[in-house]
Amino acid sequence: xxxxxxxxxxxxxxxxxxxxxxxxxxxGEKLVLEYVILPGESREVTxxxxxxxxxxxxxxxxxxxxxxxxxxxxxxxxxxxxxxCHSRQLFKGVAAxxxxxxxxxxxxxxxxxDGTEAFQESHNILLGETAQVxxxxxxxxxxxxxxxxxxxxxxRLNEDELFYMRSRGIPEQEAKALQILxxxxxxxPGASSDIENAVRSLL
Amino acid sequence: xxxxxxxISGLKAGIEGKEILRGIDLEISRGEIHAVMGPNGAxxxxxxxxxxxxxxxxxxxxSVVYDGHDLLAMAPEERSWAGLFLSFQYPVEIPGVTIxxxxxxxVNAKRKAAGLEPMxxxxxxxxxxxxxxxxxxxxxxxxxxxxxxxxxxxKKRNEIFQMAMLSPTLSILDETDSGLDVDALKIVAxxxxxxxxxxxxxxxxxxxxxxxxxxxxxxxHVLKEGRIVATGGPELADVIENEGFDRF
Numbered sequence: 001x002x003x004x005x006x007x008x009x010x011x012x013x014x015x016x017x018x019x020x021x022x023x024x025x026x027x028g029e030k031l032v033l034e035y036v037i038l039p040g041e042s043r044e045v046t047x048x049x050x051x052x053x054x055x056x057x058x059x060x061x062x063x064x065x066x067x068x069x070x071x072x073x074x075x076x077x078x079x080x081x082x083x084x085c086h087s088r089q090l091f092k093g094v095a096a097x098x099x100x101x102x103x104x105x106x107x108x109x110x111x112x113x114d115g116t117e118a119f120q121e122s123h124n125i126l127l128g129e130t131a132q133v134x135x136x137x138x139x140x141x142x143x144x145x146x147x148x149x150x151x152x153x154x155x156r157l158n159e160d161e162l163f164y165m166r167s168r169g170i171p172e173q174e175a176k177a178l179q180i181l182x183x184x185x186x187x188x189p190g191a192s193s194d195i196e197n198a199v200r201s202l203l
Numbered sequence: 204x205x206x207x208x209x210x211i212s213g214l215k216a217g218i219e220g221k222e223i224l225r226g227i228d229l230e231i232s233r234g235e236i237h238a239v240m241g242p243n244g245a246x247x248x249x250x251x252x253x254x255x256x257x258x259x260x261x262x263x264x265x266s267v268v269y270d271g272h273d274l275l276a277m278a279p280e281e282r283s284w285a286g287l288f289l290s291f292q293y294p295v296e297i298p299g300v301t302i303x304x305x306x307x308x309x310v311n312a313k314r315k316a317a318g319l320e321p322m323x324x325x326x327x328x329x330x331x332x333x334x335x336x337x338x339x340x341x342x343x344x345x346x347x348x349x350x351x352x353x354x355x356x357x358k359k360r361n362e363i364f365q366m367a368m369l370s371p372t373l374s375i376l377d378e379t380d381s382g383l384d385v386d387a388l389k390i391v392a393x394x395x396x397x398x399x400x401x402x403x404x405x406x407x408x409x410x411x412x413x414x415x416x417x418x419x420x421x422x423x424h425v426l427k428e429g430r431i432v433a434t435g436g437p438e439l440a441d442v443i444e445n446e447g448f449d450r451f
Contacts (some may be wrong), residue, residue, distance in 0.1 A: 159258065164295035167255050168309040168365060169283035169316070178308065182299025 012142045015077050015108045016048055027053025027082070036188065037064040037093075038198045042071040049078040051085035051113075058087040063187045065198045068097030068128070076105045078120075080113040080143070089120040092187045094180055095131035096202040103135040107150065113143040120150040125157060125183060127202060173203045208233045208373055208404050209274075213265035216253045222263065223249045225429035231373070231422075234401040238415055238440060239408045241426035242448045247408045248292060250426070251377040255289040256282055270372065283309075284316040286372030290362040290379050297349035302361065303331065305349050306368050313369065334367035338394045356387035363394040370398070374405045380414040392417030412444040425451050 025031045037043050049058055064072045072095075078087055087107070095101045103122045124133040137150040157179055165175035180199050188195065207230055214227040223246045231237055241247050253260050254267065256279035267274040272285060297305065310330075311321040322330070331345055338360040350358050359379055366374055376395065380388055395405065395418050407418060415423075415437065423439040424431045425448065432451045433439060442450070 160295050161297050163257055163279060164291065164297065165305070165309075166279035167257075167283060167289050167291075168305070169280050169313045169369065170305075170309050171280050171312055172278070174308060174312065178300055178305075179297075182297070185299055 012111055012140075014110075015079055015106065015140075016050065019048060021048040021050035021079075023047065023058075024050045024052050025056040025058060025085075028055050029053065030057040030059070033058075033060045034188075035060075035062040035064075036195070037062070037066065037072055038194065039065050039067040039070065039096075039201055044071075044073040045075070046073075047076045047078070049076070049087075051078070051080050051087060052082055054082045054084055056082060056085045058085075058089075060087075060089045061187050062089075062091040062093070063184055063195070064091075064093035064095075064101065065195070065202055066093065066095050066099035066101055066131075067202055068099065070097075070099050072099070072101045074103045074105065074122075077108065078106070078118070079108045079110060080116040080118060081110045083113055084115040085113065086117045087119070090187055091122045092124070092184055094125045094127050094184075094199070094202060095133050096127040098128055098130040099132070101131075101133045103133070103137075103152070105136070105150070106138040106140070107148060109141045109143045109146050109148065111142040114145045116143060116146045116148065118146070118148045122150075122152045123183070124152075124154045125180065126154060127157070173200070176203050206232045208235075208270055210268045211265070212267075214253070214262070214267060215264035216249060216260055216262045218249070218260050223429055224253065226265065227426075227429075227431060229424065229431065231404050231406070233404060235421045236399065236405045236407065236418065238420040238423045239406060239426050239431075240410065240412075240423060240440065240443055240448075243410070245426045245448075246429045247410075247426055248377055251289055251292075251375045251406075251408055254282075254375060255279055255287060280312065281316075283369070283371075284313050288366050288369055288371035288374045290359070290366060290374065290376040292378040292381060294350045294353075294358040294362055296351045296353075298351050300349050301346055302349050303345040306331065306365065309365075310368060330368065334364055337367050337397060338363045339390055340364055355382040356384065359383055359387065359391055360394075363391050363398075367394065367398055372403050374398075374403070375408065376405065377408045378410065379407075380409055380411060388414060389417060412440045415440045427451055 023031055066072050105120050107118045109116045122135045133154045135152040137152050139148055139150055162175050177199050209231040211227050211229040214224055216224040262275055307327055340360055423435055425433040
């Protein structure tokens with residue numbers, strides 16, 4: 001896991017230089033994006049989000065279930081450019097087989113974007129012995145009165161939970177599926193049967 | 204039917220290359236309650252872990268025959284289907300999984316292994332309600348995530364509730380008394396006693412005699428440094444209480 005953190009040291013540079021935003025959110029508007037990446041596809045998600053008007057909001061959720069020979073890339077730059085904007089980003093996924101997952105997420109709070117609230121989380125489970133997840137969250141803050149946090153984890157299934165479930169007669173594969181589905185549920189509450197089946201297909 | 208339910212012969216086991224059980228012999232007949240008492244580090248919890256198949260433990264010698272099966276060759280879930288149950292010393296929290304869905308999955312996995320249809324929702328709820336009452340758990344608990352935010356006493360009651368739901372043939376209670384006040388101890392003991400039948404057996408692993416005032420064992424063993432160093436009737440627990448484990 002790679003994590004880096006820059007808290008507004010140095011000079012503000014417009015993160016969209018030479019690459020216009022893919023989404024511009026105006027005053028009082030709300031952008032909601034949801035990504036579900038199921039086994040069977042490699043996918044690259046590139047987002048440049050500009051919270052340009054006062055009080056703009058963004059909510060972005062992403063879920064991936066990635067199997068052998070599949071690649072997933074999230075490349076996200078989200079800028080708070082106006083005062084009082086809120087953003088929430090939650091990404092969770094499972095890398096099975098030799099899946100190759102990279103998550104790059106940058107939040108920039110531009111000068112003058114006071115009263116910003118920005119949260120970003122990326123949590124990942126490594127299921128395969130040779131699966132790889134790299135996550136690199138960055139935070140640049142050039143404004144005052146800002147609430148920001150980011151968190152990133154890469155881990156394996158909890159062995160104690162698995163044994164507890166198995167000791168109650170829940171088969172190993174089912175115990176793993178239950179654990180993964182409960183891990184994913186904050187991203188997509190009430191997971192669909194597509195997601196359930198996809199989880200089982202990775203086990 | 205063979206009256207011997209569990210036969211442990213010369214069992215040696217350890218973890219990470221360290222031998223903890225150094226040759227255990229233990230035979231339990233149907234209907235019997237055995238207490239295994241011993242000081243910290245004697246191997247009590249290791250015995251429970253090895254019998255239920257906890258990954259990470261390595262068996263280096265001996266055998267365990269349970270109800271005619273080679274127990275050590277079975278996966279943890281297969282042992283559960285065959286009627287083995289461990290009440291954990293430290294019950295595990297499972298965020299995001301409710302007690303109700305957890306137990307429904309467990310009960311139906313056992314039924315499936317026995318070639319039975321899944322239990323209907325109605326039947327399951329009735330069973331759940333009945334068994335929760337046994338350990339005086341409020342019905343709302345079924346909707347909570349497994350052990351998440353439970354007090355020590357609530358976790359142990361939840362263990363006995365699960366035991367009631369799965370109606371095991373051999374229950375292993377690993378320090379179920381630790382961290383319980385007298386009231387909770389009594390609720391847990393009443394639950395265990397209510398579930399006891401002439402066909403079911405139990406191993407009570409404990410450091411103290413207190414629990415044995417409520418659950419009367421037929422046989423008491425003293426486990427020390429990975430071996431059973433004394434076996435006797437309930438009076439052995441009194442000797443331990445008065446004279447400590449140093450005597451053995």
